[in-house]
Amino acid sequence: MPSSGSPDIPxxxxxxxxxxxxxxxxxxxxxxxxxxxxxxxxxxxxxADPGDGAGWGARLAAALAAGGAVLLCLMVALAALPALFxxxxxxxxxxxxxxxEGQFGILPMCAGTLALTAFAxxxxxxxxxxxxxxxxxxxxxxxxxxxxxxxxxxxxMTTIPTVVYGFAAVFLLTPLMRxxxxxxGLGLATAGLVLTLLILPSMLLTLEAGLKPxxxxxxxxxxxxxxxxxxxxxxxVLPEAGRTLVAAAVLGFGRxxxxxxxxxxxxxxxxxxxxxxxxxxxxxxxxxxxxxANEVGGGAYNSLFAAGCLLLGATALASLALRRLMAGxxxxxxxxxxxxxxxxx
Amino acid sequence: MNHATNHVMNQATNPARRQSxxxxxxEVAFGGRRVLENVDFxxxxxxxxxxxxxxxxxxxxxxxxLNRLNETLPGCRTRGRVRLDLGRGLEDVYPQSLGxxxxxxxxxxxxxxxxxxxxxxxxxxxxxxxxxxxxxxxGVPGSExxxxxxxxxxxxxxxxxxxxxxxxxxxxxxxxxQQRLCLARALALEPAVLLLDEPTAxxxxxxxxxxxDLLTGLAERYPLVVVSHNPRQAAKxxxxxxxxxxxxxxxxxxxxxxxxxxIGRLLGEA
Amino acid sequence: xxxxxxxxxxLRWCLRxxxxxxxxxxxxLLVFLVRQGxxxxxxxxxxxxxPALDALLxxxxxxxxxxxxxxxxxxxxxxxxxxxxxxxxxxxxxxxxFAPPRRAxxxxxxxxxxxxxxxxxxxLFGFTLILFLRKTLLPDANTxxxxxxxxxxxxxxxxxxxxxxxxxxxxxxxxxxxCQALGFTKRQCARHMLLPCAxxxxxxxxxxxxxxxAEDTAVIMLTGAVANAGLPAGLWSRFEALPFSIxxxxxxxxxxxxxxxxxxxxxxxxxxxxxxLLAAHLLEKRFRRRWQGEV
Numbered sequence: 001m002p003s004s005g006s007p008d009i010p011x012x013x014x015x016x017x018x019x020x021x022x023x024x025x026x027x028x029x030x031x032x033x034x035x036x037x038x039x040x041x042x043x044x045x046x047x048a049d050p051g052d053g054a055g056w057g058a059r060l061a062a063a064l065a066a067g068g069a070v071l072l073c074l075m076v077a078l079a080a081l082p083a084l085f086x087x088x089x090x091x092x093x094x095x096x097x098x099x100x101e102g103q104f105g106i107l108p109m110c111a112g113t114l115a116l117t118a119f120a121x122x123x124x125x126x127x128x129x130x131x132x133x134x135x136x137x138x139x140x141x142x143x144x145x146x147x148x149x150x151x152x153x154x155x156x157m158t159t160i161p162t163v164v165y166g167f168a169a170v171f172l173l174t175p176l177m178r179x180x181x182x183x184x185g186l187g188l189a190t191a192g193l194v195l196t197l198l199i200l201p202s203m204l205l206t207l208e209a210g211l212k213p214x215x216x217x218x219x220x221x222x223x224x225x226x227x228x229x230x231x232x233x234x235x236x237v238l239p240e241a242g243r244t245l246v247a248a249a250v251l252g253f254g255r256x257x258x259x260x261x262x263x264x265x266x267x268x269x270x271x272x273x274x275x276x277x278x279x280x281x282x283x284x285x286x287x288x289x290x291x292x293a294n295e296v297g298g299g300a301y302n303s304l305f306a307a308g309c310l311l312l313g314a315t316a317l318a319s320l321a322l323r324r325l326m327a328g329x330x331x332x333x334x335x336x337x338x339x340x341x342x343x344x345x
Numbered sequence: 346m347n348h349a350t351n352h353v354m355n356q357a358t359n360p361a362r363r364q365s366x367x368x369x370x371x372e373v374a375f376g377g378r379r380v381l382e383n384v385d386f387x388x389x390x391x392x393x394x395x396x397x398x399x400x401x402x403x404x405x406x407x408x409x410x411l412n413r414l415n416e417t418l419p420g421c422r423t424r425g426r427v428r429l430d431l432g433r434g435l436e437d438v439y440p441q442s443l444g445x446x447x448x449x450x451x452x453x454x455x456x457x458x459x460x461x462x463x464x465x466x467x468x469x470x471x472x473x474x475x476x477x478x479x480x481x482x483x484g485v486p487g488s489e490x491x492x493x494x495x496x497x498x499x500x501x502x503x504x505x506x507x508x509x510x511x512x513x514x515x516x517x518x519x520x521x522x523q524q525r526l527c528l529a530r531a532l533a534l535e536p537a538v539l540l541l542d543e544p545t546a547x548x549x550x551x552x553x554x555x556x557x558d559l560l561t562g563l564a565e566r567y568p569l570v571v572v573s574h575n576p577r578q579a580a581k582x583x584x585x586x587x588x589x590x591x592x593x594x595x596x597x598x599x600x601x602x603x604x605x606x607x608i609g610r611l612l613g614e615a
Numbered sequence: 616x617x618x619x620x621x622x623x624x625x626l627r628w629c630l631r632x633x634x635x636x637x638x639x640x641x642x643x644l645l646v647f648l649v650r651q652g653x654x655x656x657x658x659x660x661x662x663x664x665x666p667a668l669d670a671l672l673x674x675x676x677x678x679x680x681x682x683x684x685x686x687x688x689x690x691x692x693x694x695x696x697x698x699x700x701x702x703x704x705x706x707x708x709x710x711x712x713f714a715p716p717r718r719a720x721x722x723x724x725x726x727x728x729x730x731x732x733x734x735x736x737x738x739l740f741g742f743t744l745i746l747f748l749r750k751t752l753l754p755d756a757n758t759x760x761x762x763x764x765x766x767x768x769x770x771x772x773x774x775x776x777x778x779x780x781x782x783x784x785x786x787x788x789x790x791x792x793x794c795q796a797l798g799f800t801k802r803q804c805a806r807h808m809l810l811p812c813a814x815x816x817x818x819x820x821x822x823x824x825x826x827x828x829a830e831d832t833a834v835i836m837l838t839g840a841v842a843n844a845g846l847p848a849g850l851w852s853r854f855e856a857l858p859f860s861i862x863x864x865x866x867x868x869x870x871x872x873x874x875x876x877x878x879x880x881x882x883x884x885x886x887x888x889x890x891x892l893l894a895a896h897l898l899e900k901r902f903r904r905r906w907q908g909e910v
Binding site: 050051053054055057058059060061062064066068069070072073075076079127131134137146153155156157159160161162163164165166167168170172173197200228230231234254259261264265285288289305308311312315316318319320322 | 723893
């Protein structure tokens with residue numbers, strides 16, 4: 001097809017030339033140069049309409065919100081600066097927390113956070129995955145009410161405040177643990193169990209949101225081939241859904257590492273490296289809550305800011321990783337967009 | 346049909362022959378794919394021009410080039426010249442040179458009314474559908490709005506049917522009523538040109554006929570450009586006809602509009 | 616039965632065990648809470664021995680009830696929501712409608728970091744802010760209701776921004792096209808069409824933000840909540856709050872009465888936050904039904 005020049009009009013219409021009447025007031029000069037002119041004309045750009053830009057209100061609001069985030073990071077980082085780069089003795093990165101001897105090491109708390117988070121994830125992630133699969137795949141009619149109930153319960157669980165979990169567990173789970181395993185009943189396992197419940201729903205909902213569209217896309221004809229939903233999920237969806245699985249784990253990690261009240265109320269808070277499932281430990285977050293509550297001053301503050309900075313860094317990395325994972329999850333996000341744009345039948 | 350025009354006009358020219366739309370060498374590409382190639386098109390100050398073509402022939406793109414709605418889509422590049430009579434004689438819609446002044450987009454789009462294939466009612470009440478654009482785009486004072494809404498609805502014969510339903514959501518109207526509401530909304534903004542993109546394609550036969558009758562009436566006062574893929578409708582409505590295929594203007598008829606069978610054959614060949 | 620079929624059957628039954636496990640755990644905690652807290656649920660839980668009307672009007676101080684904590688939480692949440700409303704919704708609007716791609720990516724990044732920030736770090740931020748102010752401009756600045764509210768506002772801003780941006784993105788493209796064809800500028804379209812239509816969705820976000828602010832404990836722990844402050848005396852004073860008093864009771868309760876009051880408070884907070892989240896859920900559902908066809 002030629003890119004310029006007059007269009008090829010079939011002979012039948014060219015003969016009486018119906019065009020001539022219509023072209024009344026076009027200047028002759030323009031008509032003369034009609035052939036091939038289109039190529040040389042400038043590309044027409046839309047002029048900026050002032051009404052198409054954001055108003056000052058929206059700009060200010062965005063600046064405020066983004067500025068708040070920047071200020072937060074800046075303040076926490078600046079406050080932690082002397083602690084992070086302090087010389088030898090003042091550095092908080094050692095294993096001894098003896099405030100009265102001037103030793104403010106936060107490594108035990110780092111280990112505590114890691115241990116507790118690992119415990120909760122090791123328990124919570126498989127649980128979330130299993131529950132998500134079950135919710136998506138249960139085909140038995142007699143279990144349908146249970147599926148509905150569980151799905152509702154999971155959504156309800158997102159509404160339970162942390163402090164309520166903690167309060168109930170202090171008076172229910174702690175005596176139970178004390179009775180079964182001795183000791184104070186406060187420790188890694190107690191806090192970890194409740195923390196598992198806390199992070200379970202958000203992980204489960206992430207998994208469900210990621211897996212469901214893929215499974216539904218396979219379902220009608222996959223089932224026609226004789227696969228059950230569980231088989232489809234296991235053989236075709238899960239192997240391809242690595243990103244979703246990791247995203248759920250990262251989300252759970254962020255939640256678990258950042259939570260304060262459960263470790264504070266249930267983990268015992270002894271400033272020592274975690275020694276076992278039933279031994280007391282202190283996490284970074286709980287440490288921060290306690291240090292400020294006691295207002296020690298000096299080196300204690302330094303360790304406090306270092307802890308805050310570490311925690312912020314870890315959760316910020318988790319958020320970034322999460323966005324990357326979600327953005328790469330083209331299937332799920334594409335589906336979400338499609339759902340948003342087209343009305344469902 | 347050539348004596349009653351109610352908008353400002355050049356006194357020197359005969360309204361029936363005066364041009365109101367003039368498109369020269371129009372070329373539109375989306376992301377490098379050319380959709381329109383060297384299209385010329387014009388329409389008189391009153392009368393109903395129909396553009397027919399099969400889907401993908403570029404007829405909707407041509408229509409959208411007139412009110413620059415193509416530019417809301419990503420990767421759109423437009424070359425060529427489009428002039429419309431928006432009350433001050435023919436004027437350029439696209440700046441022809443760097444820095445040339447043209448009407449702001451919002452004013453252009455207000456003066457070029459458009460009705461889409463599927464009724465595009467705003468998600469507010471029937472009355473608000475007309476009132477909000479009037480208030481926001483035209484800045485009509487609140488005291489006048491009630492009257493204007495009524496006039497607009499009367500102009501499309503919708504007042505009788507909806508007078509007691511003005512506060513209901515517009516989506517509760519039937520498809521044909523919604524399409525007439527869209528037409529009323531466009532009319533209320535006092536356009537200089539009306540563009541209709543397959544206005545009856547999503548309607549049943551009766552509603553379609555009502556719209557067609559309405560358009561024939563409106564053509565006595567406005568320049569109307571109707572895009573259609575239906576040869577029967579084109580033959581019935583057209584006072585001038587343009588046939589498009591593969592992004593080019595294939596044929597134009599100013600008088601002796603061919604009958605439906607002939608148009609169908611043209612489309613088939615194109 | 617084939618081996619594959621057998622392994623699927625086993626897997627299926629294993630999966631079926633997971634649900635009862637979770638139901639049992641959560642159910643046990645909830646039933647325990649309700650059984651312990653139920654008897655104490657009465658007006659005297661909130662108002663103690665003071666007549667309700669006198670307490671509400673502030674004529675008499677309440678010392679043995681949750682009224683000061685409830686009032687403190689109410690003030691705190693109202694303040695925080697008020698402070699977060701403008702930046703949150705405005706930022707969502709800017710993100711969804713106006714921001715050029717690179718700037719949008721930057722703001723999204725900031726919102727992500729903010730959303731992932733643990734509330735204890737947010738509390739530490741407020742604490743640092745006060746230390747900083749003390750050293751520079753205001754030597755007698757102290758942790759207070761205003762500081763807590765500001766930190767909570769920052770904490771819930773990303774929630775608001777995300778739901779606003781999402782609700783706006785859920786508006787059909789045809790609505791924008793119609794507005795543009797009618798000659799609306801982008802700003803007019805956003806102001807007169809998109810925002811009003813997205814309002815139910817945004818309202819859901821507001822309720823969500825309120826719920827988040829009401830339940831948060833760690834932030835206010837570091838920024839001004841105390842156990843015995845009475846009714847909030849002003850923006851610059853310390854205050855009591857429901858979640859903090861729950862935490863405090865669990866650690867420091869003196870007698871059975873206080874403990875029972877703690878259970879009552881926990882039940883109250885649970886009802887409050889689940890009520891709010893239910894409201895948010897219903898709002899969102901209505902919004903989706905409105906914009907994505909008849910479900």
